[in-house]
Amino acid sequence: MQASAQVEPASGPINLAHGLIPEVLKPDANIMYQMNIPDYGSPSSELYKLTDEIPANVNDWGDSSWFKFYRDSKRELIFELEQLSTINELSIGFGQRSDVGIAPPLNVRYYASSDGDNYVFLGKAEADAPLYFENVKPGPDHKDIHLKKYRLDKVGTEPMNIQARFIKISFVVDVNCWADEVEISGYKGIVNGAQPPKAQLDPDNPEVNRFPAPGSKEAAYMSDQFLFPTGAYKDPEITNWTKEKVLSVLGYQDLKGNYTDWLFDDILFTTVAAIITPSGFDSNGFGIFATEADYNSYLDFVFQEETQLGAINKAAGELNALLGTDKKVRINFAIPKLTASSDFGDIYGDGRKVSLKPEDFADQVSDSDSEAGKMEMARLALENKKAAIRWYIDEVEKRFAEAGYNNLTLNSYYWVPEKIFDTGDFEVIRGTANYLKSKNYFFTWVPYLQSQSPYLWRELGFTAASIQPNYAFNLYKKGVLSATADIARKVGASVEVEYNDYHTLAQYLNYGIAEGHMKDTFNVYYLATTPIVDGANAYLPLHPNKAADGTSMIKRTVYDRIYEYVKDSYVRRFTMTLATDLSQPDRLSVVPKITLADHFTEGHFTVLYDSDKVDFQSYELPPSLVGKAQVTVTATTPGEVKVTFKVNQSEDALYSDLAQKQDPVSSAVEMTKLYFSAKEGVPAEEIKHRNFIIAREGTMTDINGEVYLNWGESDILPGSLEEQIVQAAEAVRNAEASLTLKAAVDAVEKIGRLPEGGNKSRLNERLWKVKGQIGISPVSQLLDGYEVSGDIREPLLHKLRNRIEQAEHHDSKGHGPQAVKQLNDFVKHLNMNSNLKQVSSDAKDILNAEVQRLIQLWSGLTP
Template sequence: MVWKKGLNLFLLLCMTVSFLSGNVSAQQEISAVSKTADEGEEGVNLAYGKQVAISQPDAVFDQIQGIGLYGSESPLNQAWKLTDGKYGDVTNWANTADWFVLYRKLKREVVIDLEQVSTINKISTGFGMRGDVGIAPPINVRFYVSNDGSDYRYLGKSEPDTPFYFEYTNGSNDMHRKVYAIDRTVDGQPLNVQGRFVKLVFAINIFGWMDEIEVIGKPGVVDGAELPPQRDDGFTYDQYAAPGAASSAEIRDQFLWYSGPMSASNSHFTDWTKEKAAAFLAYKDIYGRIRDWFFSDILAIPVTQMITPSGFDQAGNARYVTKEDLLAYLDFIFQEDTQLGAIDQAASEINRTLRTNQKVRVNMAIPFIEESSNFGDIYNDGSTLPLRAIDFADQVDDPASYEGRLEMARLAFENKKAAVRWYIEEVERRFQEAGYRNLVLNSFYWYHERIMEPTGEAELIQATSQYLKDKGYYFTWIPYIGPGSAYLWRDLGFTTASVQPNFAFSNSKKAIFPAISDLARRTGGALEIEYDDYRTLSQYLNYGVFEGYMTGAHNTYYLAAMPIVDGAYAFTPLDPTKVPDSLSAIRRGVYDQIYNYVKGRYEPTFGMHQSVDLSDPADLKVTVKLPLADHVVEGEFTLHYDQDHVTFSRFSLPAALQGKGTFQVDDSRKGRLKVSFRIDHPDHAIFADLLERRNPLAGAPDLITLHFVKRDARDDAALTSRMFAIDDSAVMKGKNGTVYRLWSDSDIIPGSPEDQLVSAFLAVKKAEETKMRADITYARVLVARLPHSPVRSELTDRLNELNRNHQS
């Protein structure tokens, strides 16, 4: 058998019996040798029968996300299994009698009390691996010792004795036990330290089967054993990833730019023209004037539903099986007049306008490549590139043997590394040939958001990291919360990482933000800003202020397909089939608020929703709700209404707020209601959390209902919800004194600059449809009132074209 150097004879014998006989009792009997052996040069198992304590400092994440216990998960009071002298059953992974089953919850800290200060020469433990049922060992285990149970000294970390890409199982129920052992210090010296308490620290992705912990040494302090010095464990930090620093891949604010070939019906999602690219590279006012740089750092990443020759998986996601699949993505984004070419052109125009020389940094995603019998010819010699271990059966003496299967797995893994290197070099070649003047390739990104251990993904990432480092590139990652990935990124070799809170898409709670902020600080990482709805987005941005990651960390931004573009052109849509509507102000609000956040000027916001009931003309109701309200105790806002069609009659309060505060409605100004309120006691503060996935309105508390009456002689059909709008002067105050500004789904306010712009835009559109002289003249009057700007010039050109066509 081929074994990692340093594995002692005892473990070799134990595992040999396990593999050859599959006899559980034999395993346990051999394990007993360790606990009863006479004290000799190698010492005894000091951990046998000792007390074990397991802590789960990150269990809060499962609680916040509503993730329950796994049925076979071991309760913490069964930690004695880890020192009872029995290994887990490797003939039946479902037999958990001697395994301690771990489920999610990220990091574990396991502490053994040896009951006296002892001499320690080796520490080891085992984890099971069965990839097809999701059982995977940790990437590594860190070891510490302490004399007092408080001051722990770092000894080093261990990776498994065999690679992750190799899993030796014969039967349908077998488990491969991997051993994590340390017998040398981090500087390579034989381990000879003193300590009473031994701590093991590791991160679990989803399922972890752990068994016996052995501490080999001698009771008491002998052979000159000393308490090791304090060392950095490379695991614990107390600061965010610093914005703009080399340790953060120079990221301050990075825009996730999704692209790739899609079906004709969805092609608009990745139809990146110069005008669309300019919307996220530059900040434009409502008239299309470039005012500032917005994002100058982009992550080029494939859309999940892009079309590749290998098609889609069962979840509808693109598959990357052959080099042709990767080329489909690269062929698409390296176009001259769209995609990266459009971004380069837009950056050039922005530099000219602002008189800057800003280079746009590009971070290129590396898609996750599936195993296949032929990735494709990457050497241009007609050869194939198999990525499956089974394809190397003819290159070993016995493909069924332990040694043969290990070698087959190694050869497949080497080809996986070659495939990734080919892709990186292909990206480099295309960047160089494109000759971009305003783009610079400075980073690569690992596309897969969690580690698939049985494929050797951990080792592949580490190999890719070294390859990129040698080439001078940064390497980044954005894992999702749930697996232990937030703890692993540094060990895997990434330059930096942003953790996904996933609040926008799951039935999570706002408590996820302080929890992940703390995790990001502890791991030296950052957070991702995620867009799904403006009300959930506001929570990401609010907590960026509260937790300090707005300016204290680099930020990455998942903003879906086109909300930034839709926001930049909210009142003058680029799509000729669209017109401004009741949501235009919200689209623009998303654009403006993200820009303010990027520039560090964002102030906390609150959302307000108007539920309009027009069913009874004698009692028209506008109920104001506060979705995701954050302990609001007072506030005020102004509601605009169409006084030509309705008159205000009264207001009413929801039962939950009656008798709990003071509410006033000032109707002294026609067409406007000024509403103010104060809650009497902080315990009655208005609060709401996310109760349903992707539905911030579920459970949104009512604040007040404003009642109106239809004016006589007005047609009922003329009554619409757009007759009511709340202006942006509204403020709310939380019970801790935080002031929140309005970010609501209010409509365009009559008489505002936005209203004038929309009127001109719609007038031009109508003139183009009717081609009537009166409509053209009216549109020209409205356009002339706009400020000199790109929008005014474009609308004027369209009217001039109409005139020429009309005269001819």
């Protein structure tokens, strides 16, 4: 700005904003659109309320005199003055009433311009009363609201005396933000030596317009971090992490069951929402952390030798040994949401009661009913909250050091609440951030998208943040993933990957490529407790009583795609589903559908079917494609139906989005309806949904020419390695349940077909236990019975008993070959011509068969 001619003021300063209607900019409006959230704020026709110089009603937060901003994150109000003027002070007021969800912004930024294009940052104003305090009468019978002013009367260290014609006011809205009078105090024209403003530094400016590089200090050294939900829970198995479970998270397990690479070496410890604590649950069913005992209960659960942290340490050591690496797994430790209580606990060790509630400090102020007294009470409670969090941080640090983990490093703490639930949290977070910085720890956050949090994380003192899109869990448009990437890039954060099903997961990963955050920044993954573990062990579940099923192939593909994404090798994928109607054997209907289609203009895919049970008959197009696409269905090879399509016009490109919350299937695009009939002689009950599979092959091309590969097979293919693993696992379970030699030998045969690897070893270990449980008892029991019936006589009976007992002796010593030799000698003696008169024909045949099974079992297994 250039200085303009000066004039003498005719009188004192006036409110230059009086009667002006500001232009309101909503840079983040697209986010609310993508989230299907309407604007319940005041209409633009009521903007006059901001400058009418009629104070809003502070006795009634519901009064129409307030101008109500609703969601949409950032707002910019631009005021154009009548002429270039002298500005001495800027202010805006906001109401605060926390119990009804009315929250003022953390701060307000002011800018000035002479031309409306080039703005100079003047400074940042905070409320004239701390946000942890509000002077209102509590309870539903009272509607008063605390008006707080955000004044700026200096530029840098000098009193404000600047020239400007345009003033921009910028602030961030959480949900409900009630505003009142904007005042621009000064003079029309240039008086009193007013000068063009000098741009001020804004070190806390949230808008950096770039992603933090993965692995950089700006990213808290994160590249790919796994959220590790844990804590006491109603179903202990879900949150109890054994070494075997953890191995599937830290390492990548191939189809043979071998760990061939690292997957996640950065673990974010967080709490399950419904964690069990001594204080119980809140009204939403979430675990309460209100006392020292609550936090200690969580730490007691986490600091275990064989599970949780202990399991991670052991699994990391095992992976290092397997892979020839020397990694230390980075641990980012949760700080659960603190709930105010009257007695947090004896954190000072001197028996003092530590209250987190302002009302408990009434005896420490001269007048507990005065505004000053109430503010001081709130401050004292706030300081105790900070102290409680400091105690917890120290306790984690102490326990971690005492545990002596040689494969782990504690380098970060994580703020669990996903938004600012109370304006007092601002100061608790800032205090926590300062304390962690003093101890050289990083401080991270994963806030909601639709709150003010994305703009505030840096100012609150966090080192790094990842924004939650929440597309997987809500009825949002898929464009919310792009909108999340936009705001994450703007504020220097990353985008969280969230899992609810593989259809929506594919969208997260696809947008990670399109928006660049797969490679260009760090990634944080919320994958709950099961997808990674279940995916790694999809065909051979860790729990011996669990079996693979029709979802196992999808579980495995989720695991593989996550691994590819972590390694930056993932490529765009599309997902499909099959809808079957098998009620009429002579007209079986199979409908392949594309879920969450991304403007596809052409593509191809294959549906596989069991040609031993059904024949392909015909097909028909759905009405939505008739006249809009060329579709070819080819069924020349038994067991395969190939489908290709190409739309006639780009505007007819195939597209779908969520029509219902957490339901990507109901809106899927039908591609064709395939008809089959049962083969003659095949019972209807033998024809199952699993007889029809989407093959792995297939591609789609979108309107921009981007090619998408198929996510993977929809089910296990007959004859595949996956099926062999499932069959071997089923055989072992049968052997474990029946404890018969026949079942055990069947398991040996099926295990023998598997390639060498972890899966084969795991099944062998389980069958080895079965072998020990069976022992020689089947043969011994037969000998006992034949002795009683007279089917075997001496001296053959003695020789056979001796051989079987010697076999058992050698086996117990681990001398497998010698044990098998004794069994072969048993067979030799049983079948010697000289002994034929000492054994009946039936007994000989039965014993031969049973001992041969025993030989097969013992020969086929190694300990």
